[in-house]
Amino acid sequence: MRILIANPNTTEAVTRRLVETAAPAVAAGTELVGATAPRGVPYIASRAEAQIGGAVLLEMLCERIGTFDAAVVAAFGDPGLGGARELLDVPVVGLAxxxxxxxxxxxxxxxxxxxxxxxxxxxxxxxxxxxxxxxxxxxxxxxxxxxxxxxxxxxxxxxxxxxxxxxxxxxxxxxxxxxxxxxxxxxxxxxxxxxxxxxPVVAAVKQAEALVALGVRKPVAGTFRRPPPKRSTGLADALARRIGENAP
Amino acid sequence: MRILIANPNTTEAVTRRLVETAAPAVAAGTELVGATAPRGVPYIASRAEAQIGGAVLLEMLCERIGTFDAAVVAAFGDPGLGGARELLDVPVVGLAxxxxxxxxxxxxxxxxxxxxxxxxxxxxxxxxxxxxxxxxxxxxxxxxxxxxxxxxxxxxxxxxxxxxxxxxxxxxxxxxxxxxxxxxxxxxxxxxxxxxxxxPVVAAVKQAEALVALGVRKPVAGTFRRPPPKRSTGLADALARRIGENAP
Amino acid sequence: MRILIANPNTTEAVTRRLVETAAPAVAAGTELVGATAPRGVPYIASRAEAQIGGAVLLEMLCERIGTFDAAVVAAFGDPGLGGARELLDVPVVGLAxxxxxxxxxxxxxxxxxxxxxxxxxxxxxxxxxxxxxxxxxxxxxxxxxxxxxxxxxxxxxxxxxxxxxxxxxxxxxxxxxxxxxxxxxxxxxxxxxxxxxxxPVVAAVKQAEALVALGVRKPVAGTFRRPPPKRSTGLADALARRIGENAP
Amino acid sequence: MRILIANPNTTEAVTRRLVETAAPAVAAGTELVGATAPRGVPYIASRAEAQIGGAVLLEMLCERIGTFDAAVVAAFGDPGLGGARELLDVPVVGLAxxxxxxxxxxxxxxxxxxxxxxxxxxxxxxxxxxxxxxxxxxxxxxxxxxxxxxxxxxxxxxxxxxxxxxxxxxxxxxxxxxxxxxxxxxxxxxxxxxxxxxxPVVAAVKQAEALVALGVRKPVAGTFRRPPPKRSTGLADALARRIGENAP
Amino acid sequence: MRILIANPNTTEAVTRRLVETAAPAVAAGTELVGATAPRGVPYIASRAEAQIGGAVLLEMLCERIGTFDAAVVAAFGDPGLGGARELLDVPVVGLAxxxxxxxxxxxxxxxxxxxxxxxxxxxxxxxxxxxxxxxxxxxxxxxxxxxxxxxxxxxxxxxxxxxxxxxxxxxxxxxxxxxxxxxxxxxxxxxxxxxxxxxPVVAAVKQAEALVALGVRKPVAGTFRRPPPKRSTGLADALARRIGENAP
Amino acid sequence: MRILIANPNTTEAVTRRLVETAAPAVAAGTELVGATAPRGVPYIASRAEAQIGGAVLLEMLCERIGTFDAAVVAAFGDPGLGGARELLDVPVVGLAxxxxxxxxxxxxxxxxxxxxxxxxxxxxxxxxxxxxxxxxxxxxxxxxxxxxxxxxxxxxxxxxxxxxxxxxxxxxxxxxxxxxxxxxxxxxxxxxxxxxxxxPVVAAVKQAEALVALGVRKPVAGTFRRPPPKRSTGLADALARRIGENAP
Known part of the structure; x- marks a missing residue:
């Protein structure tokens, strides 16, 4: 199982530290992969920064769809988590x-x-x-x-x-x-x-493992089903594609 | 008094309708100005779209700082409202x-x-x-x-x-x-x-007028004071500038 | 638009101050009229006094029906507000x-x-x-x-x-x-x-203006419709008449 | 022990029924006394009527101070209960x-x-x-x-x-x-x-008995102590006297 | 009326004190009977002890069925109260x-x-x-x-x-x-x-009296009806019998 | 890591099923051990049965102290969970x-x-x-x-x-x-x-693994520290011993 640790902050050293901290805690067979926000702030600390960072997170996740079995939103406060859970087919958990x-x-x-x-x-x-x-x-x-x-x-x-x-x-x-x-x-x-x-990051990778072990499906009803497809303007390619496509 | 009606959706016809609906309700001396999101979706209807639209809204507002006395976040659900209230010095209200x-x-x-x-x-x-x-x-x-x-x-x-x-x-x-x-x-x-x-848009412009009439100040304490200045990477110019500058 | 500032306390100087404070904040065309409780206490500060003052307020409002477009219950704590909202056909707001x-x-x-x-x-x-x-x-x-x-x-x-x-x-x-x-x-x-x-009084007159601007109707359903007419004994004339009459 | 059943409605037949219903349930030595509102409505059914009835109730209780060991506010909804509890030195309970x-x-x-x-x-x-x-x-x-x-x-x-x-x-x-x-x-x-x-009226008399049996004192602190004395204008004599006097 | 004061602690002196404290408060005709837990701890002070004491309480009550008109769970925290209310046909109240x-x-x-x-x-x-x-x-x-x-x-x-x-x-x-x-x-x-x-013990006996005076029935619906009969293994005789029998 | 699945019901077949269901979900190196209540009811379905079953669960756990790294209270409703968390030094989770x-x-x-x-x-x-x-x-x-x-x-x-x-x-x-x-x-x-x-049982074993992976300590403060030692009468040996001993 591969878990993506997606850091919506721009500080790569923090991403590395998150991966290193979580690594000893995962089960045999779990691989951790880090990703760092390509734009935004070094660390999110306000509602405004969370609003921006959460939108960047959605891009980061959509660009990597298909390469991970679960994802962790790696900023305490979980910016973008709800939207990520809508858009992705695999479990997503937040640090908080x-x-x-x-x-x-x-x-x-x-x-x-x-x-x-x-x-x-x-x-x-x-x-x-x-x-x-x-x-x-x-x-x-x-x-x-x-x-x-x-x-x-x-x-x-x-x-x-x-x-x-x-x-x-x-x-x-x-x-x-x-x-x-x-x-x-x-x-x-x-x-x-x-x-x-x-x-939190240890908790998050273990919770991600637990959700994968539970074998839960992507909902096709309820509030976290994929939203209906929608055309968009000016969004990052991968994000626009995901928003625009029909759920399988 | 000038009130900016900032629509985080990309549909200009909706922006026009919002302004037209609110216009008869405002007091003498209140001017309404519309703005439409330059990127995003035609109408926000999910958590993911609100996450994105709210970030775009912050850009829209920061680009227009100094040109309005109050702002309305013109999508029911109020994407980006909390962040806008942190970043701006004038009242901001949401439709919802x-x-x-x-x-x-x-x-x-x-x-x-x-x-x-x-x-x-x-x-x-x-x-x-x-x-x-x-x-x-x-x-x-x-x-x-x-x-x-x-x-x-x-x-x-x-x-x-x-x-x-x-x-x-x-x-x-x-x-x-x-x-x-x-x-x-x-x-x-x-x-x-x-x-x-x-x-909602009538309520919003009247509430914006009310906050201006109350003469309330920008907080310098509490959770809606301006966040400490922060350097950023890759954000829209006006937004980056606002996030990076010291509160006066 | 005429807004009645109905003070359920007996201190006329406070009524005058309320009107003077609110006056600069209202829109062109809004007129403020004060009224002071004819009986009761100088300022309400307990549950008992609010019980009494709220009943007096209902009398004050019923005696003036037809002379105002909205009313303000002008004691923080809003004594009698719920009842006033039932009995009147125009918006009523409380200071609190x-x-x-x-x-x-x-x-x-x-x-x-x-x-x-x-x-x-x-x-x-x-x-x-x-x-x-x-x-x-x-x-x-x-x-x-x-x-x-x-x-x-x-x-x-x-x-x-x-x-x-x-x-x-x-x-x-x-x-x-x-x-x-x-x-x-x-x-x-x-x-x-x-x-x-x-x-609060500035907030109240602006909220009263907002409700009038919204053009909201008197409910004929829900919990603030006019209560069914009822005969009564010993109440002030205008109040008894209002309680006793059918909603139009 | 004497319990006053104070009916803030004007219907004496209901007062009688309340007393008759509760009578078989009281302990030996408990006496029930009814009182009916001298003005108001036959039965309270709205916020407005409760506001008025609760004020009348305060008058009824103050006129009878010294003649009962506990009181019951005998309308479901308990109009005036909070104020009564402030003003009286003996327990007061509501039907609801x-x-x-x-x-x-x-x-x-x-x-x-x-x-x-x-x-x-x-x-x-x-x-x-x-x-x-x-x-x-x-x-x-x-x-x-x-x-x-x-x-x-x-x-x-x-x-x-x-x-x-x-x-x-x-x-x-x-x-x-x-x-x-x-x-x-x-x-x-x-x-x-x-x-x-x-x-409810059986519950109320039993709760009144219980509070008397508990031997609880009139608070001299907290939110149900007697409010500070206050002069008033135009209130019923007994009520004005009670509001105006110092707690012993 | 006979009220059982069932102490799920093992300290008989406390049981005696509870009875002595409550005795002066009861109505003529009310008799108080104490019972002390045959096993457990001197006084319950933790979740673990409450879990154990509550189970012992159920045994104590089932052994005495038919000898009381109401029961008091005589430890503040009310261990076993919910279960007792299910199993018994008479009112049960807790000190807390x-x-x-x-x-x-x-x-x-x-x-x-x-x-x-x-x-x-x-x-x-x-x-x-x-x-x-x-x-x-x-x-x-x-x-x-x-x-x-x-x-x-x-x-x-x-x-x-x-x-x-x-x-x-x-x-x-x-x-x-x-x-x-x-x-x-x-x-x-x-x-x-x-x-x-x-x-609390004065409150409890008075509340028990009140519930008896209200003449309330044992529910045959809702969540406090008798649970369906169930066979069991190794439980105390009276408790096993009660759990195993059909509600009348 | 060894996880005890402690079933407070008396049905061994259910214990077996719980272990079988959870087994495929655990990490390499995790061993599951089942235990079934020696007395009680086949399946807990009421407050009374939960009160009893929870007390039996405490005995079951105390008898096995030292043989497991985490425990699962294996009845949905989690009878005895709070007490178990106080008494044990290792993580305990409930199915619910x-x-x-x-x-x-x-x-x-x-x-x-x-x-x-x-x-x-x-x-x-x-x-x-x-x-x-x-x-x-x-x-x-x-x-x-x-x-x-x-x-x-x-x-x-x-x-x-x-x-x-x-x-x-x-x-x-x-x-x-x-x-x-x-x-x-x-x-x-x-x-x-x-x-x-x-x-639930899959969730429970994964949560137990997560808590062990988090490396959390037994609290020595807060409400889940070991309760002060207490002498007891008539309790099962292992339980009495645990209740009676000082925390290390």
Whole structure:
């Protein structure tokens, strides 16, 4: 099985880190392939950037149709996930969604701990969009600037552990270390956090494997069937083709 | 006051109809200007199309910054609205949002009545995204195909009136005739619907006027302040410039 | 268009202030007329007082039927609003309702900031009654006594600005300055509050204008149609007449 | 212990029926006293009528302060209950509230079955106001006119039993026969309804007894403490006196 | 009327205290009988212990069928309540459920104040299971160890009063002193708590009386009818018999 | 990795079927071991039976501590799951919980389709207990009796497919075939259901694998840490020992 890790951010180093973090967790026979957004921002942190990044993600996926058995939307916040699920015939999961689904089986309430205040609104709206606010203990954001995106994981490690402690005091049974640049952090600090710590990309590849193992079909009814074909103007070729074609 | 009616669909005839429908409702001194998406689909009807259309909308708005006092996202479902509100310094409202806000003052529950089943999921998720499901009596969709987008308003009028009746029987105190191509229908059929019928584009321009009259400022705190400036790659010029610049 | 600003409190100075605050915001052709409760309390601040004031409001409105095109229930908390909407054939909006509807288009969560602790329960229940608690960041009340009702706006200004700051820190994207005696404060302090500040009476007249512009009809079905006629005993003449008559 | 059954409707026959229905259910030593609204409508069935009736109820209670140990607001929908609870020093319960509280202990979801469509909106809003919608299977209303209020209980009995059956099919574990004129019906038909049938006035007097037995105090904090004293104009003497006096 | 107070904990002293606390509150003619779990833990404080204790409770009740007119599940958290309500033909109420139902009639939000942090999760989930979280101001737990279960009521009294004060500051209109070992405390401290204090076992016996007075029948439809008879293996005799027999 | 499939029902044939259904889906290196309840009922279908079965499950798990890396509570409805998660140091997942978590990634709303009306209440309460009602389109139950438990899967196949169709019409994006005796059905009928069909035991083993792959620790804080040790009376040896011992 081949899982595409599609990063709607433009930072290739983060894509590599996501693949490296997830690799040890996959089953024998699962191959991970990374892809990085050809345009957009280094890391998505606002509604505007998610709107743009999600549209780019759809192009990335459509260009690669037929080369993967499942896909991961590799930005916490899952930009473009709903549209991707409509357009593709294979399972697609998001980092945020997969981490939360896993966290539901580890405790009553989960907290999302992340590295920048700017992410708070987007993450909180993601939780609400999935109708999981009742299961959430909140989004806990580092309150200080970081030096560079690739180093934020190491630079912030102690601070994020402290934030996780605050999240637990506020009622969290589980801590999700959200934000693609934090991939790999959970394994490094999980003995310093008193509750289960979830690494979203690990959760996502395992959830993708699970959906493939379930053998689920592409819906031909319901809200995630392929939308009716539609002509378009000025869109990227692969995306336009996919939008324009009839479901088989 | 100049209000930009920004249509994230590519159908210019719909943009014209929106402006014509709203024109008689505005106050003396309000000018309406239409804009139509330069790329995308003729009418957005799925999550994927909304993802794309919302990104195009951000470009359209950024290209016109400085030429309007308020903007209307002129597709029911409001693609890109959150991001637009972050990026712009003037009020932005969506057709769906404005219609629902108005409907809240006309009764306990509103229904959305529209012309295609394909729109159901997107509209329902929009209502949920605004946390207004408790105030909704549901989305009621025509169950038959239509001939062409520009004529759907006339072709479907009788059927939509019948659907509105069903919505009222299901508990609706108000009916929103959702979908940009239906602009102007409410005025034509409101005496055949036993409860208030809301035309979203009329609601939207009036809500835009109201926000301007309130004299509200651009937030410099909270989740709709301008996001921190960020470099980007490959985005449309005006959009890249706006994302990259410091808030004044 | 003539809008009646019906104050269910007995303080005429507040009625005058409401009219003066709203006047600059209305469209050309809109006329504002104030009315003050002939009996009741100087300002409503409890459930009991709202129960009484709302009943008086119904009398005030019925006595003036035919002289206005829309009405504003001019106490934040909207006493009697539901009943007024049943009995009248023209749109009726409440200060609280209109301010919240406007705030929905300015951010994710709004806070209500007000001048007396005694108001907290009533305001909080109003938000819940409109099913908008998910969109609320709370009610923030001044924790100190004020000297006199007419001067509370000036006396409390600094304190309310500070409270607004606390509301923003608690997650508010928008601040509603609630309580009729605060009318006009938003314009004076909005540059000291880092998010949009909503003046309820301005919101209310603009929402009333919007509903008239929408051309909505009096419902003859749904829960806000005129209740069946009923004989009564001992009620004020105009109210008894309205309750007793058939809808046209 | 003396319990006042305060009927905010003007129909004395209903007051008598309420007392007669509840009498066999009270404990030794409990005395029931009825009171009927001196003005208002024969039976409250709309928001407007509830607004008025609730204000009259406050007068009725204040005029009788000191003569009862607990009070029942004897119209399903509980007009004026919140205000009464603020103003009085003894427990006050409503027919709707007490019936629902009892129903919570008889099953997962309760339905309200009643005799007139006109009551639907008010009853549904009452359930929502108590935040019990999740526990409700809906309000089921007779869809036909009745001849006279005093005979509706007998005239509608068969139809209401059939409605109760529909409510059970829709998921109700318990049926509340709502509406003061139906007092006494539950005992007559409970063997024809396959789930527990709750008579609101019986529930209410038992809940009043329970609150007295609990020995609960008048709050001096929280939202049901006595509101601060306030001068008023033109209100009924006893009510004005109560609103104007300091809590002891 | 005979009410069985069935304690799913193994501590007989607590059973005695429950009976003694409730005795003065019951009506003439009501007899209270205690029963203590023959196996299990001294006091239930976790989900695991509630799972076990609830199963023992079902045995206790089935062994006594025919000897009582109503039963009280006498551990706050109500282990086994749903199953008991299915299996028995007479009303069954839980301490938590009854206390909350009573509290609903005393204010907007109730708080549960209790003697051990270990109880927090179970109590919070109980509130959620009853869909009453909107009416709750939270669970407030003593943050210090206690010497012995029978003395915790006296030892903790001052601390619990202080916690109650904090609960009121956090928005509670009513305080429930939860946990069977605290039976009788409310009466001793209610003048030191500024809002009504509810003693769960008093609430429970009064609610049991109320349900008997309502004359409600055993459902033969809905989700609390007797489950279809089923053969079983290895269960306690009385329980196996009850599960195996047809409803009459 | 060894996963224990612990069936709280007494039917060994169902345990075998669960293992056989899940076996093809697990990763290389995962071993499945079944265990069947030594006492209880053939299949749990009511709250009472779940209360008992959940207590037996805790015994089953405690007797096998140290022999598995993760456990599955193998009855849809997940009896005893919360307690098991407290007591064990390894991940525990329930059939219902795992199926729903997977379904969250396949669409907006899921439906549970099952073979007996008796299961409806228990399943519906399970969905509510996980706070996932917003994501549910309902529980759809076969309305006819079945001949024997082991054959119900084949006997009911056509009827359940039809029910799934009804669920989709009612808004389900995904169908969960709930009830342990239906294990293996999804694979046989998934091409006759127009949306993804989830087999709970497949979901459960994959979720168990995912949690092990995540490397999550046993919490030492939050609500799923081991409860404080407690002496007990009369419980099964292994369970008593586990409850009585200190967490390491």
């Amino acid at each position: 969604e997969a981490a939360m689904a896993s966290a539901l089986m580890l405790g009553r309430r989960f907290a999302v701990v992340t590295f920048a205040v700017a992410l708070e609104a987007w993450y909180a709206e993601t939780i609400e969009a999935y109708a999981l606010a009742t299961r959430s203990a909140g989004v806990f954001c580092a309150d200080r600037p970081f030096t560079d995106l690739e180093g934020v994981r190491e630079e912030m490690a102690d601070h994020l552990v402290a934030l996780a402690g605050r999240a637990v005091a506020a009622g969290a049974d589980t801590v999700i270390l959200g934000g693609a640049p934090l991939a790999g952090l959970a394994a490094r600090v999980h003995d310093r956090i008193p509750v289960p710590a979830v690494d | 949002e404005a219609a629902m806000a108005s409907a809240l003052m006309l009764g306990r529950r509103f229904a959305v009545v529209t012309f295609a089943v394909a729109l159901e999921a997107w509209y329902a998720e929009t209502i949920e995204a605004y946390a207004l499901a408790t105030r909704s009596a549901g989305v009621f969709c025509a169950d038959r195909p239509f001939t062409d987008l520009e004529g759907v308003r006339e072709e479907m009028a009788d059927h939509l009136v019948a659907l509105a009746g069903r919505a009222v029987a299901a508990g609706a105190d108000t009916v929103i005739l959702g979908g940009a191509p239906l602009a102007g229908l409410a005025a034509r059929v409101h005496d055949r619907i036993p409860v208030p019928a809301v035309d | 309702e209109a301010a919240m509807a406007s705030a929905l288009m300015l951010g994710r969560r709004f806070a209500v900031v007000t001048f007396a602790v005694a108001l907290e329960a009533w305001y909080a229940e109003t938000i819940e009654a409109y099913a908008l608690a998910t969109r609320s960041a709370g009610v923030f009340c001044a924790d100190r006594p004020f000297t006199d009702l007419e001067g509370v706006r000036e006396e409390m200004a600094d304190h309310l600005v500070a409270l607004a700051g606390r509301a923003v820190a608690a997650g508010a994207d928008t601040v509603i300055l609630g309580g009729a005696p605060l009318a006009g404060l938003a314009a004076r302090v909005h540059d000291r509050i880092p998010v949009p500040a909503v003046d | 509230e007490a019936a629902m509280a009892s129903a919570l202990m008889l099953g997962r979801r309760f339905a309200v079955v009643t005799f007139a469509v006109a009551l639907e909106a008010w009853y549904a809003e009452t359930i929502e106001a108590y935040a019990l919608a999740t526990r409700s299977a809906g309000v089921f209303c007779a869809d036909r006119p009745f001849t006279d209020l005093e005979g509706v209980r007998e005239e509608m009995a068969d139809h209401l039993v059939a409605l109760a059956g529909r409510a059970v099919a829709a998921g109700a574990d318990t049926v509340i026969l709502g509406g003061a004129p139906l007092a006494g019906l539950a005992a007559r038909v409970h063997d024809r309804i396959p789930v527990p049938a709750v008579d | 459920e009854a206390a909350m139902a009573s509290a609903l009639m005393l204010g907007r939000r109730f708080a549960v104040v209790t003697f051990a942090v270990a109880l927090e999760a179970w109590y919070a989930e109980t509130i959620e299971a009853y869909a009453l979280a909107t009416r709750s101001a939270g669970v407030f737990c003593a943050d210090r160890p206690f010497t012995d279960l029978e003395g915790v009521r006296e030892e903790m009294a001052d601390h619990l009063v202080a916690l109650a004060g904090r609960a009121v500051a956090a928005g509670a209109d009513t305080v429930i002193l939860g946990g069977a070992p605290l039976a009788g405390l409310a009466a001793r401290v209610h003048d030191r708590i500024p809002v009504p204090a509810v003693d | 919980e795992a199926a729903m978590a997977s379904a969250l990634m396949l669409g907006r709303r899921f439906a549970v389709v099952t073979f007996a009306v008796a299961l409806e209440a228990w399943y519906a309460e399970t969905i509510e207990a996980y706070a996932l009602a917003t994501r549910s389109a309902g529980v759809f139950c076969a309305d006819r009796p079945f001949t024997d438990l082991e054959g119900v899967r084949e006997e009911m196949a056509d009827h359940l497919v039809a029910l799934a169709g009804r669920a989709v019409a009612a808004g389900a994006d995904t169908v969960i075939l709930g009830g342990a005796p239906l294990a293996g059905l999804a694979a046989r009928v998934h091409d006759r259901i127009p949306v993804p069909a989830v087999d």
